[in-house]
Amino acid sequence: MKIFTNEQIRSIDRYTIENEGVTSLELVERAATAIACELISRWRPSHRICIFAGPGNNGADALAVGRMLIEQGYNVEIFLFNIFGKLSDECAYNRKRLLEIDNADFTEVVGGNFQPPDLSSDVVVLDGLFGSGLREPLTGGFQSLVSYINGSEAYVVSIDVPSGLFGEWNENVLSRNVVHADLTLAIQFPRLAFFIVDNAEFIGEWKVLDIELSQQEIKSSPYDYFLVEKSDARNMLRPRGLFTSKADFGNALLVAGSYGMMGAAVMGARAALRSGVGKLTVHSPRCGYNILQASVPEALFQADHHDIAITDITLKHDYNAVAIGPGIGTHDVTKKALESFIISHSSGKPLLLDADALNCISQRRHLLDALPPLSIITPHAGEFDRLFGEHNTAEERLKTAIEQSAYYQIIILLKGRYTAVVRPDGKIYFNSSGNPGLATPGSGDVLTGIIASFMAQGYIPAVAATLGAFVHGYAGDIAAERHGRYGVLASDVAECTGRAIRDIMQ
Ligand SMILES: NC(=O)C1=CN([C@@H]2O[C@H](COP(=O)(O)OP(=O)(O)OC[C@H]3O[C@@H](n4cnc5c(N)ncnc54)[C@H](O)[C@@H]3O)[C@@H](O)[C@H]2O)[C@@H](O)CC1
């Protein structure tokens, strides 16, 4: 699903109005109908619903929902905040229609002292104060109202975006300036802000409501941000022909493991094999020999000269993919080996670096310059900050990822609830699969194995990373169904990888 900016949404809106014979009022009506249906499916008419409408079209949506709910016999109180004496045409029209209803509980706040209604825990608040037209963080009376709503026990449903939050970047927004929604009903598209963890407390659960903006325009509009869903992953996966052999599915090298961390190599290797690599070699210290041969007999073992750490990374074959990092530790000898490997790596083939490989590099930042273009690094927030400096917010971190990805021409896969695959051209692909069960040791090693496997099979690095993240999350979802979110082991995720790919392709 494409994630558009406010400006792009406005232009798709305009296109729909100009080319599909719809008026702006009709779009408001469509949005309101979808929102009202959602509320009706969740709450009974006797439930107290309190609607706060602002002066723009977010407010117009809210007023129209109010009218629809009253017509369905709901117990609704509506407040319109017309502080500046200026309403959008759509808002003014919906105000008029509301006033035509006898006995509507409607208050227009025009300034001065506003006595807010009692918002106890059995009230549903519909927040239609501001949406995509917000120009600056909320202040004054609106800020007080937002604080009042946030301080109440009411269940809060926000229309489009929580009021006070900008759809994209929110560096100057404070927690007290933004409505804390329990549910956000986004009109037609989710927003970039939904995928940045700093905003999780504002957005709550979210759902997209379709108002049938022009599909043609949506399809042809360029985008910078994308939410990867099952159908996207399906489109990326290539079916396997009947007359194929293992030679068609690539040859991968996984450099992983050290004394006490051989599990990382085992999990990475299992995940790579379960996601279909044709041939896999694991390069590990000698202490890993028995462990790997016994637990992953399908993989070849290439012994390092050293007993407990990796000290020499040399490519004995022309591998289709080389992944380095799971469980390698940060011994000085390993750092040196990594450094000389990266500096002398001359094939130009992208590498995949994860976990301890990133920790090793963080003390030798010049190595980032030496990475072949389109190499993939897969840090979590801590590893990212060790590489690129401390960040106070996830938003800052994402912005740095965009800059650094472009600067080094590498793909940065930033792990999180919505893992972000940041590409050098500035595009970000957010992953939608997965669950908190994946927050378990070894989960990242499994992801590395999957991505390495896809790279070896000939998926271009950006696709291997994006598809790998989706398959990993989806395998985690299957594992959580079996074992529960508390009980998922990374090994379970690796085992479920093959089934995940099968289910995605069905
Ligand atoms: N996406 C779409 O195609 C559609 C969007 N609709 C709704 O329309 C909304 C956008 O409507 P608008 O563009 O009218 O914008 P808003 O309703 O978000 O608000 C615009 C108004 O707020 C004022 N304002 C902005 N920042 C302020 C601040 N910090 N303090 C006080 N006042 C401030 C502006 O002066 C303007 O009057 C969407 O969020 C959505 O709810 C729907 O009506 C239907 C179609």
Ligand SMILES: [K+]
């Ligand atoms: K809103």
